[in-house]
Amino acid sequence: MKCSSTPPVVVTLPGSTTVAPGTGGGADLGGQIPLERLPSNTLLKYTAYKDVSILHFRIPTDTRTAFFSFKAYEESKSAFQRVCQPNDITLHLKAGSYPVISPENITFPKHFLSADESVTRRLSVDGPHPGNWFAVAFISWTDPNNERIEQQGLAPSCETLLMSEMAVTRIVPTILNAQSSHRGTLRTNQTEPASYKLFVPSGIAVVTWRLQITRPCNDCSDVSFFVQAHALPTHKDYLQNGIICPNQTGELSIEFYPQESAWHYVDLDFLGEEEGGNRSSNETASVRVQELEYVIELEYHSVKKEGEEEDSVSEAARTVEKPLQRRSFDRYPLLRQTYREFFMFDYDLLPDINGTVPLTLNLSAGNPALMKFDVNDVYDIGGTLSFAIAMRPDQKGALIDAHQANSNDHVGVVAEKLIDVQEDFVEEVTTTTSTTAAPPTAASGKTETNRSNQTMIVCMRLGEPGVPTWPDKCVYGRQIFPAAITINNTDMDTSTGLVHVPFPEPGKWYVTMGIFCHGAETAARVTIIDSVKEFIKKYREILLDMKPPCSCATAAKYYRQCLGEEACLLGLNETETLKIKECIMDAKCTEHSEDMARKFETHHKYATEQSVAADAACNGSVVFTISSSPCVAGRCGRFGRCYHYMSGGFVFSTCLCLRNYRGWDCTEDSQVPSSASILLASLMLTLSNLLFLPSIFFAIRRGYYTESIIYFFAMFFSTFYHACDSGEEEFSFCLVKIGVLQFCDFYCGLLAIWVTLIAMSNVRHQFVSLLHMLGAILLAFGTELNKQSLWVFLAPALTGICLISVSWGLRCRKTKKCFPSRSYLALYLPVGSVLVMVGLVCYAFLQTKQNYHIVHSIWHMVMALSILCLLPNRKTFQPKC
Numbered sequence: 082m083k084c085s086s087t088p089p090v091v092v093t094l095p096g097s098t099t100v101a102p103g104t105g106g107g108a109d110l111g112g113q114i115p116l117e118r119l120p121s122n123t124l125l126k127y128t129a130y131k132d133v134s135i136l137h138f139r140i141p142t143d144t145r146t147a148f149f150s151f152k153a154y155e156e157s158k159s160a161f162q163r164v165c166q167p168n169d170i171t172l173h174l175k176a177g178s179y180p181v182i183s184p185e186n187i188t189f190p191k192h193f194l195s196a197d198e199s200v201t202r203r204l205s206v207d208g209p210h211p212g213n214w215f216a217v218a219f220i221s222w223t224d225p226n227n228e229r230i231e232q233q234g235l236a237p238s239c240e241t242l243l244m245s246e247m248a249v250t251r252i253v254p255t256i257l258n259a260q261s262s263h264r265g266t267l268r269t270n271q272t273e274p275a276s277y278k279l280f281v282p283s284g285i286a287v288v289t290w291r292l293q294i295t296r297p298c299n300d301c302s303d304v305s306f307f308v309q310a311h312a313l314p315t316h317k318d319y320l321q322n323g324i325i326c327p328n329q330t331g332e333l334s335i336e337f338y339p340q341e342s343a344w345h346y347v348d349l350d351f352l353g354e355e356e357g358g359n360r361s362s363n364e365t366a367s368v369r370v371q372e373l374e375y376v377i378e379l380e381y382h383s384v385k386k387e388g389e390e391e392d393s394v395s396e397a398a399r400t401v402e403k404p405l406q407r408r409s410f411d412r413y414p415l416l417r418q419t420y421r422e423f424f425m426f427d428y429d430l431l432p433d434i435n436g437t438v439p440l441t442l443n444l445s446a447g448n449p450a451l452m453k454f455d456v457n458d459v460y461d462i463g464g465t466l467s468f469a470i471a472m473r474p475d476q477k478g479a480l481i482d483a484h485q486a487n488s489n490d491h492v493g494v495v496a497e498k499l500i501d502v503q504e505d506f507v508e509e510v511t512t513t514t515s516t517t518a519a520p521p522t523a524a525s526g527k528t529e530t531n532r533s534n535q536t537m538i539v540c541m542r543l544g545e546p547g548v549p550t551w552p553d554k555c556v557y558g559r560q561i562f563p564a565a566i567t568i569n570n571t572d573m574d575t576s577t578g579l580v581h582v583p584f585p586e587p588g589k590w591y592v593t594m595g596i597f598c599h600g601a602e603t604a605a606r607v608t609i610i611d612s613v614k615e616f617i618k619k620y621r622e623i624l625l626d627m628k629p630p631c632s633c634a635t636a637a638k639y640y641r642q643c644l645g646e647e648a649c650l651l652g653l654n655e656t657e658t659l660k661i662k663e664c665i666m667d668a669k670c671t672e673h674s675e676d677m678a679r680k681f682e683t684h685h686k687y688a689t690e691q692s693v694a695a696d697a698a699c700n701g702s703v704v705f706t707i708s709s710s711p712c713v714a715g716r717c718g719r720f721g722r723c724y725h726y727m728s729g730g731f732v733f734s735t736c737l738c739l740r741n742y743r744g745w746d747c748t749e750d751s752q753v754p755s756s757a758s759i760l761l762a763s764l765m766l767t768l769s770n771l772l773f774l775p776s777i778f779f780a781i782r783r784g785y786y787t788e789s790i791i792y793f794f795a796m797f798f799s800t801f802y803h804a805c806d807s808g809e810e811e812f813s814f815c816l817v818k819i820g821v822l823q824f825c826d827f828y829c830g831l832l833a834i835w836v837t838l839i840a841m842s843n844v845r846h847q848f849v850s851l852l853h854m855l856g857a858i859l860l861a862f863g864t865e866l867n868k869q870s871l872w873v874f875l876a877p878a879l880t881g882i883c884l885i886s887v888s889w890g891l892r893c894r895k896t897k898k899c900f901p902s903r904s905y906l907a908l909y910l911p912v913g914s915v916l917v918m919v920g921l922v923c924y925a926f927l928q929t930k931q932n933y934h935i936v937h938s939i940w941h942m943v944m945a946l947s948i949l950c951l952l953p954n955r956k957t958f959q960p961k962c
């Protein structure tokens with residue numbers, strides 16, 4: 082499923098980088114007007130969309146180019162470690178709404194719009210749409226499974242900051258209206274195109290741009306014509322384009338479909354070597370200035386109503402060279418229902434005179450249904466816009482009652498009205514109908530349905546309605562795009578359709594639905610690909626005129642030669658065949674694109690024996706929903722939670738995934754471990770603590786009763802903390818809240834280190850209790866303050882080592898003998914110290930998310946074994962020579 086959307090501009094900044102305005106775009110930096118300087122934003126490492134920092138810019142009207150400047154730098158938060166490693170920063174920029182991104186390169190879920198992203202390092206945006214622009218910035222994503230889990234305090238404590246600025250270059254376009262003509266002059270030494278601005282009110286179907294050349298220019302290059310709504314056009318972003326010969330006399334007419342109640346911009350410029358790009362004054366000063374004089378008139382054609390003749394705002398009708406087909410729609414007004422929750426609203430048909438909202442929409446072939454609705458600025462863009470449709474066969478009349486009952490039971494819960502629920506209705510009603518309906522009615526309904534197969538083509542787009550075109554396309558002006566949804570009534574799997582638009586751009590959205598009826602024959606004369614090959618072979622001469630930016634331009638000569646050879650034509654695969662067909666109907670490749678689209682439709686209908694009916698007998702009804710909700714229909718799959726976050730004052734909804742699920746809706750499971758590996762990891766983390774049992778036994782045997790209790794509870798809380806923390810909710814068991822277990826695990830582990838060091842120091846008996854209590858209080862304070870701080874580990878360890886050094890040194894000095902015993906110094910102390918060092922290295926430097934269960938289990942085992950070696954017995958402290 083595809084739906085049009087403005088692709089965001091993506092920028093990656095390596096390390097601490099300064100990108101000056103326009104440095105990547107090659108635009109003229111003169112005339113820039115600085116407009117905005119945002120405060121510094123602290124960036125986070127990307128793990129989910131919640132980590133992004135939202136940057137907001139507002140571009141004024143009549144802006145030719147917007148320049149964005151970003152500077153990223155690192156700042157140390159530690160007084161001891163001043164050097165910070167630069168991070169790569171990623172930015173995504175988009176007009177109107179928040180960019181929809183996938184830094185992990187995860188495929189978007191089914192029914193999502195095509196999230197095509199134009200990856201570029203260019204930070205100047207030509208012809209930007211005025212209004213809100215949003216950028217999201219974050220520290221570039223890296224695979225967390227391969228990242229080292231760093232002990233706090235060992236790595237530099239740094240934060241990444243981003244400074245942002247925006248500057249623009251603006252123009253003063255000439256304003257036109259339909260009641261008067263305007264004289265203009267285009268000179269060859271102009272550095273900017275001649276720009277015009279016209280307002281098109283609602284109710285206008287077609288605008289005709291008439292240009293009368295009053296003073297031809299025989300030596301001038303051709304003149305390009307580009308028109309765009311809301312913003313200045315570019316060579317890649319426009320509603321309509323054309324080429325004007327400057328040496329001709331007479332009148333030229335160019336028609337385009339306008340957007341309702343919107344300002345439109347027109348650029349006229351000579352086509353130079355760079356397709357009419359900006360020319361510097363140095364390049365144009367050396368040539369003789371030539372002029373082209375002309376007169377511009379506008380003609381507005383209003384929407385043709387039933388029973389009326391063609392109407393226009395101008396007084397006299399004129400001949401148009403390439404008239405656009407007047408689009409005829411059955412318009413259905415919608416009523417918005419807004420709910421109290423964030424991003425929750427829906428649109429439905431207007432109530433009838435009885436106050437009842439129709440549940441179905443009846444359609445007839447030849448007249449597509451048009452529905453228009455608004456997505457408001459800022460506070461409507463943080464959720465997901467969803468459109469769902471289901472065809473209702475005539476024999477399933479009870480579907481109305483079932484849908485009405487469900488709607489009443491779930492008032493306000495828009496997510497429950499989506500397509501998955503409607504499929505359940507159809508299955509339920511099918512069973513009910515087959516058992517309760519009268520046999521003659523059901524039979525006649527079934528016979529009528531089977532006689533005609535129906536296909537529904539749905540177009541959905543921001544700013545402009547599309548014309549549904551057989552078999553699966555939508556025509557927008559002179560451009561053709563894949564349909565958002567294509568469904569038919571042949572079976573349950575294909576009778577429903579759904580499209581999601583996350584973070585929709587604000588403005589007027591249009592949904593057009595067209596129904597097509599065709600014969601029930603399943604066997605066609607030729608396959609679809611054979612039909613396409615026959616078509617492109619017939620019109621292969623069009624390939625001769627293809628030039629960039631057409632995607633077929635580079636291989637056009639080869640394609641034309643191949644289509645003329647039967648063997649080569651048969652060898653063309655499906656991808657190449659469809660690519661050639663799209664080029665032949667693409668406005669970027671040929672000026673005959675609209676004519677080719679009509680010819681292909683006629684050819685394909687005949688070739689595949691799918692004669693599309695346009696009479697009154699071809700009609701059907703559908704059930705649809707237009708709604709918005711947080712995340713994806715208010716949900717995030719089985720293993721995700723939907724949350725609202727705020728950044729830069731803007732609220733958005735996103736999914737937070739559990740159990741290693743990933744993706745926009747937490748349904749991507751490529752990194753989800755198997756149940757066996759989850760169980761194995763949980764068992765390793767918990768059972769490795771049982772190695773404390775020998776330490777507890779020898780502590781009791783050697784008379785260290787207080788120490789044995791501490792060791793027992795260190796083992797107990799570590800076991801149950803990891804039993805709760807691991808297991809991925811499948812094998813996890815939480816004795817109490819995980820926060821309590823985590824505190825007790827850290828605290829008892831630190832206390833075990835402390836009492837072992839006190840036992841090794843062999844201080845006087847009356848000081849042992851004092852040191853135990855002092856350590857217990859201070860360690861509880863440190864653990865609660867920051868259990869992951871390096872100093873919480875170092876403070877008791879260094880203090881204990883100092884006590885041991887002082888105590889042993891004083892004893893040796895007093896007795897003039899070796900202390901403690903030589904066997905302890907020669908064997909047990911070195912082995913225990915090595916075990917401790919191995920454990921510390923594993924804990925501080927070797928742990929990653931992927932190997933955590935292995936390395937952390939080793940930490941448990943070596944620390945338990947080190948106690949066996951380091952905890953002395955009573956004979957250890959007898960002085961010997």
